[in-house]
Amino acid sequence: MTAQRRVVAEVLDGDHVHLTADEVHARAVAKLPEISRATVYNTLGELVSLGEVLEVATDKRAKRYDPNAHRPHHHLVCAQCGSIRDVHPSGNPLADLPDSERFGFTVSDVEVTYRGLCPTCASA
Amino acid sequence: MTAQRRVVAEVLDGDHVHLTADEVHARAVAKLPEISRATVYNTLGELVSLGEVLEVATDKRAKRYDPNAHRPHHHLVCAQCGSIRDVHPSGNPLADLPDSERFGFTVSDVEVTYRGLCPTCASA
DNA sequence: ATCCCACATTAGACAATATCCAAATCAAGC
DNA sequence: GCTTGATTTGGATATTGTCTAATGTGGGAT
Secondary structure, eight states, X not given: OOHHHHHHHHHHHHSOOOEXXXXXXXXXXXXXXXXXXXXXXXXXXXXXXXXXXXXXXXXXXXXXXXXXXXXXXXXXXXXXTOOEEEEOOSSOXXXXXXXXXXXXXXXXXXXXXXXXXXXXXXXX | OOHHHHHHHHHHHHSOOOEEHHHHHXXXXXXXTTOOHHHHHHHHHHHXXXXXXXXXXXXXXXXXXXXXXXSOOEEEEETTTOOEEEEOOSSOGGGGSOGGGSTTOEXXXXXXXXXXXXXXXXXX
């Protein structure tokens, strides 16, 4: 555990928002001025491998990182500004996919992404 | 309707796979050698605006374009090679999101993405 | 305490994807 | 056959992410 990794972990743990890699880097630099972009990417990649953090790619803008990896949940995304909220719908979508629709795939995971406008963007 | 747009539409309509913009460009060039990348992007963007084609961003690789915009469906994505199949699960995920989980958002759409390995990647 | 070594970090180059823009070109109507 | 306005083009640019070679660092062995 180096200073750089601690800083990245602190940034993610700070508030449970869904930051882009660049936002993580910006906040890390505020705490440790000479941390490099590559280290942030490396560390985020490791955290993802360890299962401590989830990668969320809802659009072609930057990936976002979700520190809430331990409780299953889905995402509500603002189509305009890209902000994300965690949500916990009822039901189990994996069970809704019959074998006849699996085409021989080994299905291991489901992501449900609700799209809409957040209150801020809706009123603008 | 210009020759370029017709070619892009033909490529998408050809077989119902989920091509990246670059693959669309490659196939369009095969039919009309001097079509430029910018035109392909422009035309794809217009088709998306018209609702004729869906954009699918399942990862940080290229966006893919889904010509099957008129029948609601979801996607089964190979985590390794990125290939996509359309699937039609039962159930209605929108109904599974209670008002208390909407945080004031105007929720208009749901995307369900199943992830796994396609038969080819699973056997490799 | 010092020396090594494996590993982490850095800065910047590079790659992939997408978008923008000015200039050239085309199509349609007169 | 012109003029006009939209379309296309090619290249420049932006954004995001990855790679690499060089440097730095901590911790164990001696």
